[in-house]
Amino acid sequence: MSGPAPWLAILALAAAQALLFAAVGANRVLEWVQTACASAGLPYNTVMVLAGSGLLGVSSAVIGSYAVLRRRSLIGDAVAHAAPPGIALAYLIARERNFFLLLLGALVSGVLGAAVIAWLRQSTRTRQDAAIGLVLSVFFGLGIVLTSAVQRDPTGAHAGLEGFLLGKTAGLVSQDLLLIAVTSANILILVWLFQKEFLLLSFDPGFAAVQRWPVQALDVLMMTLLVAATVIGLPAVGVVLMAAMLIIPGVAARFWTDRLSRLLPLAGAFGLASAGAGTYFSSVSEGMPTGPVIVLTAAAVCLFSMFAAPRRGIAAGILKRIRMRERVARQNLLRTMYELAEEAPDSAASLEEVAARRGWRAAEALRLLRRAERRGELRRTPDGRWALTEHGLQKALEVVRAHRLWELYLVEQASIAADHVDRDADELEHILPPEMVLQLESRLRSEGRWPEDRVPASVHPIESAAGEAR
């Protein structure tokens, strides 16, 4: 698998773009876009800003999702925070606001920061979190010092370097936006091309190595894309908040899906929406920085996902617990009704008897009894007592059978004393899968111990549970 195919593909992609821009030039490309906008009746500036920030939102969300899944979310953060010294130095060297050079400076300094983190960890046994914290703050501090120096300089005051701190899409010209858009598009194309390879690398790099995939080269490629997305995001979102663009959409999307193939587009959509909202609000309201609005929008999406997503969300978890509790209560009621009927076949049970047997408060018992009546499992006798209906009896039989089979199993197989069994069986019977009940049943049958009525006798004397906590 070490063949030249991937590197040829990347080279071809880069060469095609280089040729296009060399042949026609960036300004001609922008002119085309301008003409296209004019003929379609769209505002050119808005289109450019949305294309740049939108593509940035999608690409950083997608490549950031991999970082989240590989537990490397903070690398993007470290790279972003390590960028300012490079940006300021690039300005001091060029003495003009050359966007490409500024980003190059950010890139060099960001990668240097990441390299220092790796070096600290390997050579000095500083732990990863400490190394990240250290490098991140030192580089950031240095960046602020250098940026202030630039701004004291009369020419530097107009460089707009402070826009890199919190992000300012309004300060970007069309050429800047074009660079952002093209880089983002490249990231997306490469992620799409390397889908299968990146999946394998992220899930099981050891297995990938045994299949002869060049794991280190793929890792470097993925890191390069992450760093590229981080760097082009700096002018729009800012050094301080760029990590959020990488991390939040992937975290939010994870709540909704269990498949990477769906997670990536979903994260991209969240990134797009956040970037769009940030750009819009900072353009309509004077002085509003882009980065914070983007991050707050993304955070709102994430919070909503965290709460409302089916299965993985908090609401789903609460709902599941409530349903489980209801199911347990319902099954306990059916079993209690069955046991009471077993003891006194001719008389229906009173509310007090049911409540005392289960240790329920009367109000709680009444609520459950009424609910069972609505389901048609119980009926009220003329004298105000409660009895199982035919339908309820069938349901109760199932529950009691599972309970007693499980009790038998615990006593005979797990050697648990009979007087401890009721409670253990209580805990588990409600989640016993039907296959297991069948398995237990067939064991008793093969041993010739399966009773006619299909309900084995209880292993312990049934007594009032009023004293019990249950």
Place this chain on the structure above:
Amino acid sequence: MKAAQEERREAAPVAEAPPLEIHDMTVAYQRRPVLWDIDLELPEGRLIAVVGPNGAGKSTLIKAALGLVPRASGRVEVYGKPIEKQLSLIGYVPQRESVDWDFPVSVLDVVMMGRYGRLGWFRRPGREDREAAMDCLRKVALQDFAGRQISQLSGGQQQRVFLARALAQEALLYFMDEPFAGVDAATEQAILGILQELRSNGRTVVVVHHSLQTVRDYFDHLVLLNMHVVAHGPIEEVFTEENLRNTYGGRLPLLEQAADAVQRRSV
């Protein structure tokens, strides 16, 4: 893509050469040697157990042979050629704990990864690959779980998914790192059945194993390891009380366990 196919054709067993040969292999973690001068030649078509106490370097032996951890010295040959050139003949079952089971992939996705090697760069798995992967899932009786997310499986089922993925590699030589660790009885039987099927198809399987109780029943060849190879060979020759004592040293509880196991066999 062509390159992948060529590589596959290129990798081929050399007649008469053993499936795995390790010469003078030494492995060190941060300059501290964990494996010394390993010399092994393993026979074809056998189930081979690598057994030894904790920290003996059992997993490291497999990983170093595969090149996943660097070798300080020594060479490893598979069917007569350096292992690096023969990786397409190899199937691998890593330790279950080596991956994040909450990763957003389905059971079928994971098994399909076994086919990635033959797909080569950029090509997506097609219908044929999906069918092959489903066949492998059927062999481990997990066909009904194909669409599940992997965290929804029990430990034993996860282990079987890894086994199915290795089967999808259609290899001649398999390395398995503790496939029997922490699995239920049903899974243990299922795995054993597959190992025996592989053997009857002439495949060679090297298994890191932890239970002295079962090693004699499951395997026909044994490597006793404790930083160096204490003994290796056909199990009836190597599985002796003396060898086990030499392997496990003074670790009493384990030694007792070993003695028990030997005793049971000699009755």
